[in-house]
Structure formats: structure tokens, C-alpha cells
Amino acid sequence: MTSTPGGGARDEVLGRVRSALSGVSPAVEVPPAPRAAARDDLVDLFTERVEDYRAVVTATTRADLADVVARAVGAATVVVPAGLDLDIPGAVVDDGLTAAELDAIDCVVTRAAVGIAETGTIVLDHGPGQGRRIITLVPDRHVCIVDAAQVVADVPDAIELLDPARPLTWVSGPSATSDIELDRVEGVHGPRTLHVVLVAD
Amino acid sequence: MSGTFVGMPAFPTAARAALGDTQLRRNLAHATHTIRDKRARVVAEVEDWEELRLAGAGVKEAALRDLATHLETLEAALTRAGATVHWARDAEEACAIVAAIAKRHGADEVVKVKSMATQEIGLNEALEAVGIAAWETDLAELIVQLGEDLPSHILVPAIHRNRAEVREIFRRRMGAVGRPAPDDLTDEPAVLAGAAREHLREKFLRAKVGVSGANFAVADTGTLVVVESEGNGRMCLTLPEVLVSVVGIEKVVATWSDLDPMLRLLPRSSTGERMNPYTSTWSGVTPGDGPQEVHVVLLDNGRTRALADDVGRQALRCIRCSACLNVCPVYERVGGHAYGSVYPGPIGAILNPLLRGVSDEQTASLPYASSLCGACFEVCPVRIDIPSVLVDQRAAVVDAHRGDRIPRRGSHWQEAVAMRAAAWTFSDARRLGWAERASGLAGRVLGRFSRTTLPGGRAAAGRLPGPGAAWTGARDLPAPPPESFREWWDRTDGGRS
Numbered sequence: 001m002t003s004t005p006g007g008g009a010r011d012e013v014l015g016r017v018r019s020a021l022s023g024v025s026p027a028v029e030v031p032p033a034p035r036a037a038a039r040d041d042l043v044d045l046f047t048e049r050v051e052d053y054r055a056v057v058t059a060t061t062r063a064d065l066a067d068v069v070a071r072a073v074g075a076a077t078v079v080v081p082a083g084l085d086l087d088i089p090g091a092v093v094d095d096g097l098t099a100a101e102l103d104a105i106d107c108v109v110t111r112a113a114v115g116i117a118e119t120g121t122i123v124l125d126h127g128p129g130q131g132r133r134i135i136t137l138v139p140d141r142h143v144c145i146v147d148a149a150q151v152v153a154d155v156p157d158a159i160e161l162l163d164p165a166r167p168l169t170w171v172s173g174p175s176a177t178s179d180i181e182l183d184r185v186e187g188v189h190g191p192r193t194l195h196v197v198l199v200a201d
Numbered sequence: 202m203s204g205t206f207v208g209m210p211a212f213p214t215a216a217r218a219a220l221g222d223t224q225l226r227r228n229l230a231h232a233t234h235t236i237r238d239k240r241a242r243v244v245a246e247v248e249d250w251e252e253l254r255l256a257g258a259g260v261k262e263a264a265l266r267d268l269a270t271h272l273e274t275l276e277a278a279l280t281r282a283g284a285t286v287h288w289a290r291d292a293e294e295a296c297a298i299v300a301a302i303a304k305r306h307g308a309d310e311v312v313k314v315k316s317m318a319t320q321e322i323g324l325n326e327a328l329e330a331v332g333i334a335a336w337e338t339d340l341a342e343l344i345v346q347l348g349e350d351l352p353s354h355i356l357v358p359a360i361h362r363n364r365a366e367v368r369e370i371f372r373r374r375m376g377a378v379g380r381p382a383p384d385d386l387t388d389e390p391a392v393l394a395g396a397a398r399e400h401l402r403e404k405f406l407r408a409k410v411g412v413s414g415a416n417f418a419v420a421d422t423g424t425l426v427v428v429e430s431e432g433n434g435r436m437c438l439t440l441p442e443v444l445v446s447v448v449g450i451e452k453v454v455a456t457w458s459d460l461d462p463m464l465r466l467l468p469r470s471s472t473g474e475r476m477n478p479y480t481s482t483w484s485g486v487t488p489g490d491g492p493q494e495v496h497v498v499l500l501d502n503g504r505t506r507a508l509a510d511d512v513g514r515q516a517l518r519c520i521r522c523s524a525c526l527n528v529c530p531v532y533e534r535v536g537g538h539a540y541g542s543v544y545p546g547p548i549g550a551i552l553n554p555l556l557r558g559v560s561d562e563q564t565a566s567l568p569y570a571s572s573l574c575g576a577c578f579e580v581c582p583v584r585i586d587i588p589s590v591l592v593d594q595r596a597a598v599v600d601a602h603r604g605d606r607i608p609r610r611g612s613h614w615q616e617a618v619a620m621r622a623a624a625w626t627f628s629d630a631r632r633l634g635w636a637e638r639a640s641g642l643a644g645r646v647l648g649r650f651s652r653t654t655l656p657g658g659r660a661a662a663g664r665l666p667g668p669g670a671a672w673t674g675a676r677d678l679p680a681p682p683p684e685s686f687r688e689w690w691d692r693t694d695g696g697r698s
């Protein structure tokens with residue numbers, strides 16, 4: 001429906017851009033973004049920075065993972081994505097649940113793609129073990145399993161590893177707002193509790 | 202409409218009204234100081250912040266200088282990824298595209314993520330005119346929308362409202378448009394946020410069409426990026442069947458790796474956090490996950506006008522972090538509404554004239570809404586030299602109005618020149634002192650300081666001496682603070698110490 005007027009608009013906008021820039025050299029030297037010096041305490045830094053957002057971090061080993069996650073879930077109803085590769089008693093495996101169905105579930109357990117130490121961020125690429133975007137959004141509590149080996153130093157390291165063709169969700173602490181008198185309140189629309197389970201051995 | 206608040210008076214007049222509003226000034230001062238301090242702390246953590254700024258400025262400048270190429274690359278990548286790309290020359294065209302998509306799906310409502318571009322084009326009003334309700338889902342935007350108010354800050358649009366006012370707005374207005382506020386609503390921010398969660402959740406769960414902007418658009422991968430805090434963005438980007446994103450053509454960066462300096466610069470400059478709670482990126486349609494029909498509207502609406510301006514082009518690097526607002530001594534005193542645009546503060550003072558030209562009185566007064574103190578440039582993550590562009594735009598105002606009849610009293614540029622002098626004088630207590638002495642008014646002016654009191658009990662300068670006298674002829678101004686902004690800046694190293 002916009003093909004005819006859109007075609008006109010497209011050519012006109014691009015034409016305006018070209019004439020605005022006529023005589024302007026497109027060559028600009030872009031200085032490389034600086035990288036901080038490498039450090040060997042990435043996992044500690046990651047933990048400290050995630051906790052700074054008032055998220056809960058529990059460190060564990062591969063052997064204890066199932067127990068730790070079960071405790072983090074507690075008596076809540078829980079949904080998991082396909083491919084989580086962890087047995088959680090009573091968990092519903094997402095097979096295309098509706099938003100309304102997910103709204104009736106308390107908790108979601110997933111893995112992550114990358115952890116960023118400097119900023120205390122976990123990134124989901126919604127592949128196997130992470131699931132559709134909606135399942136980590138509607139339930140009120142998100143238990144996210146991060147492998148210590150997945151933790152990188154800073155944003156540029158994460159950008160290099162991540163695949164832009166996939167949808168990505170970068171999560172830094174629980175949902176928050178500071179819209180009323182700049183008072184930080186955790187939890188508006190996303191999960192109000194973020195529990196990161198950090199696996200190392 | 203092209204982004205001016207309809208019927209807004211020129212800056213000096215609007216500023217005068219704002220200066221008299223004590224509650225507004227108190228809320229603003231609290232807010233700008235709080236964010237300023239947070240920003241300074243997290244920026245100080247980054248050892249190579251200045252290099253990061255240079256990289257960020259470079260990424261954006263390079264994208265702008267070869268914009269046509271990048272836009273075509275973006276269009277091709279989006280199309281490959283299953284998105285439909287539309288082009289809009291102006292606000293009206295962009296609104297019509299969004300309305301047509303919503304209509305095609307039989308939607309009588311859309312859920313919206315906070316987006317400067319959709320505010321600029323007046324999308325909510327345009328949709329309302331064709332019977333489609335546009336629900337703002339960002340908490341501050343919700344406060345503004347329910348209060349039938351105007352946003353006053355890029356980042357925290359309800360910065361001018363305190364908790365008691367927010368409670369009143371929720372109690373009075375929520376019920377009319379959906380789930381009412383609970384009876385026991387208090388003015389605790391957590392309780393108010395909880396009420397917003399309940400109110401909006403039913404809208405998210407049933408919405409067919411979501412509308413967003415984008416903070417960045419990556420040309421080579423066709424990826425859009427939305428940076429947010431509350432999760433309302435994720436809701437709008439994930440739950441609806443159809444997603445329409447209105448993206449200014451200046452949002453383009455060339456490559457995926459260009460996101461690096463930007464995603465480090467934006468949260469620290471904006472909310473003063475190492476990283477904002479949620480950043481979503483998506484490239485077209487992901488089968489089985491999220492909206493299965495994805496539209497992107499590439500918007501000009503004056504951007505090519507700004508692009509053609511050799512000095513002003515850099516304003517298009519702006520990533521809307523709002524750091525320049527929070528350090529601006531003029532913004533802190535008058536607030537966002539006085540600028541009469543969705544883009545207030547120092548960036549608004551240059552962006553509005555660049556996008557729209559300076560033929561109307563309101564826009565022509567904006568380049569004078571500054572003391573040229575330079576704090577905005579110092580904090581800008583993409584190094585926009587706002588003071589230089591301001592000066593250049595002042596010249597543009599003078600040029601554009603050279604043919605006007607010789608100044609009548611009250612004509613905008615006469616007033617604007619007086620405003621400039623007032624701002625210049627006011628920005629520096631020492632300068633004010635010189636002006637007083639030079640004009641031999643010191644005694645009288647100081648006498649007035651002690652006699653005149655503004656509604657909040659704050660002493661007022663009844664009249665500016667020297668070149669500012671014309672401006673204060675019929676106005677009250679707050680007395681200069683004991684420590685001027687510049688002195689504060691020097692003493693605290695821009696709030697870092």
C-alpha cells in the first residue's frame with residue numbers, strides 16, 4: 001500500500017541526503033574504541049557488578065547446579081525452554097505458551113549466551129536453553145544460569161561473540177524505573193527478581 | 202505538526218512563566234543534580250572515557266557523511282531479514298504509514314515504547330484522529346499522557362512532577378482508560394510503579410500492534426536497537442503480532458561492531474548506569490519468536506535540512522542521552538516546557554532550528570536560550586560542539602530576519618537578543634557584578650534583590666542591569682545563586698569531586 005507513494009518518498013529522501021552531502025567527503029577517520037587492560041578476576045567483577053543492580057547471585061558447581069536451581073525456584077510454578085539440559089521437577093516446557101498462560105506462571109529458568117563483567121550484564125540470544133523472548137519477560141522471577149566460562153570482560157568482547165541475526169536481550173539487573181523523583185524502584189514490567197546462578201568448577 | 206508544542210510562546214516568555222513556578226524549579230533542580238552526580242561517578246570509572254567519546258563521535262560522523270549508502274544497505278538488510286521498509290519525507294507521511302498498518306490489522310489501539318521520533322511527529326494525536334488509541338507504556342510517559350501534560354525532559358519526561366502529583370494523576374485518570382488505580386494507592390514510588398504495572402499489563406497482553414523508535418539502526422545487519430529500563434519496551438517489541446518502528450535516518454551506524462562505543466557511552470551518559478536494565482536488538486522477523494510482521498519507517502522530517510548545514514550537521518550525531526540538559530544552567534532554571542518542543546535543553550536549542558529553520562518566532566528564540574558556558578559540550582558522549590552550533594544558528598536567525606521591518610518592540614529577535622544578554626550576564630556572578638558596576642546600578646539592584654521575593658520565598662532579582670535590562674523589564678528572575686554554575690563546575694571538576 002505504500003509502494004507507490006513510498007517509492008516516491010524513498011527516492012526523494014535519498015535524493016535530499018545526496019544533495020545535502022554534495023561536496024562533503026565521506027572519508028572520516030574513526031578512532032578505535034579503547035579497550036581496558038585485561039584482568040584475571042572477571043568472574044568476581046561480574047558477581048559484584050550484577051549484585052550492584054540488586055540482583056541475587058549464587059555461585060555453584062556443575063554437580064550442585066540442579067539443587068541450587070531447585071532452591072532458587074522454590075515452590076513457584078516454573079516454565080523452562082526446550083534444551084535447558086537440567087531437570088527441574090514440575091517445570092512446564094515452553095511449547096508456544098500464550099502471553100496469558102505465561103502470566104499465570106511465577107518463574108522461568110534459562111541459560112544465557114554471554115556474561116559481561118564490567119557492566120554486570122547477561123545477554124540472551126534466545127537459542128536452545130534460553131527460549132523465546134516472551135518466556136523471560138512475562139513471569140515475575142528469572143533464574144538465569146551463567147557458566148563462568150561465558151563471562152567476558154566488557155561490551156566489545158560481547159559484541160564480537162554475539163550473532164546480530166538472532167534477537168538479543170541484554171539484561172542488567174531486574175526491571176527498574178527512576179521516573180518518580182529519580183527514586184530507583186526495582187520491578188516494573190519485566191521480571192522483578194533476577195537470580196543469577198553462576199556455575200564454575 | 203512538526204514537533205512544536207502548538208501555541209507555545211517564544212522561549213523568553215515561556216521561560217518567565219516557568220521561573221515563577223517554584224515546584225517545577227525544585228523538582229528540576231533535584232532531578233538534574235541527582236542524574237548529574239550519578240553520571241559523573243560512572244563516567245569517572247572509565248579510564249579512557251575521552252577516547253571512547255572520540256570513537257563514538259567518529260562512528261556517528263562517519264555514518265552521517267555517507268548516509269545515502271548506509272541507508273540503502275540498511276534497507277537491503279532489513280528486507281532480507283523479513284522486514285518491510287517504508288520511507289517518510291515528513292511527519293504527516295510517517296503518521297499515515299503507521300495508521301494504515303494499524304488499520305489493516307483492525308487495531309483500535311497500539312502499545313508504544315517511549316520514542317522521541319514518534320513524539321516529534323505527533324503520532325499519538327494522528328492515530329487518535331483516526332480512532333486508534335496509542336498507549337504510552339513508559340512510566341514517565343504514562344504520567345505525562347494521563348496528566349494530559351507535555352514531556353519536559355528527554356529521559357525522564359515527568360521530571361516536573363513529584364510523587365504526590367503522580368498519585369493524584371493515577372487516582373483521577375487511570376480508571377477512565379483501563380484498570381483503575383487501587384483504592385489504597387500511596388505516594389511511595391514502588392507503590393505507584395506497581396499500579397502502573399497492573400494498569401499496563403492488560404494492555405500488553407491484548408495488544409495486536411506495537412510501536413517503537415530505535416536508538417540505533419545497524420546498516421550492515423539490519424538490526425534495530427532499543428535501550429530501556431522498565432521492560433515496557435520488551436513488552437511492546439515482543440508481545441504484539443505486528444511491530445512498527447519509526448526510525449530517524451540519522452540513527453544509522455554502519456556496522457555491528459560500531460555498537461560497541463555507543464552501548465558503552467549511552468547508559469553512562471544517560472541514566473548514569475554502567476548499563477541500562479534492558480537492551481533489545483532484533484533484525485527483521487524471527488520465526489516463532491516475537492512479532493511476525495515487522496515494519497520500519499525511515500523518517501526524514503527535516504533531518505536532511507540539518508544534514509546540509511556544515512556546522513549544524515554534527516547535531517545529528519545526538520543519541521538523546523540528555524546529559525546536556527542535566528548540566529545546563531538555563532535548563533535547570535526554566536525546565537523543558539519553555540523550549541516548546543519535544544527536544545528541550547541545549548540539544549533542543551540547536552536541533553529544532555536545524556530541523557525546522559528559524560522563520561517562526563518560537564524556534565528563532567531557541568538559539569538564544571543559552572549562556573554559552575560550554576558544559577553541554579563537555580558532557581556530550583558524541584562530542585557535539587553545541588556552543589559553536591548555537592552561535593552559528595544565532596547568525597542564521599539574524600540572517601533570516603534581516604529583511605524584517607526594523608525592530609518593533611516585542612519582536613522576537615529583539616527579545617531574543619535581550620535574552621542572550623540576560624543569559625550571558627546571569628551565567629556568571631562576576632559578570633553580573635561587572636554589569637552592575639559598569640552601569641552604576643549596583644546599589645539599586647542589590648536593594649531590589651532583598652526586597653523582591655518569588656512565590657517560593659526565594660529572593661528575586663527584580664531587574665537586570667546593563668544589557669539584560671530590556672529582558673527583565675517586565676519579569677522576575679531568581680537571584681543568582683551564591684555560587685555560580687561556573688564556579689561550581691570549576692570547584693568540583695564538573696561534579697566529579
Ligand code: SF4
Binds near residue numbers: 518525584
Ligand atoms: S547533544 Fe549530546 S549530551 Fe545532549 S542529548 Fe544529544 S548526545 Fe546527549
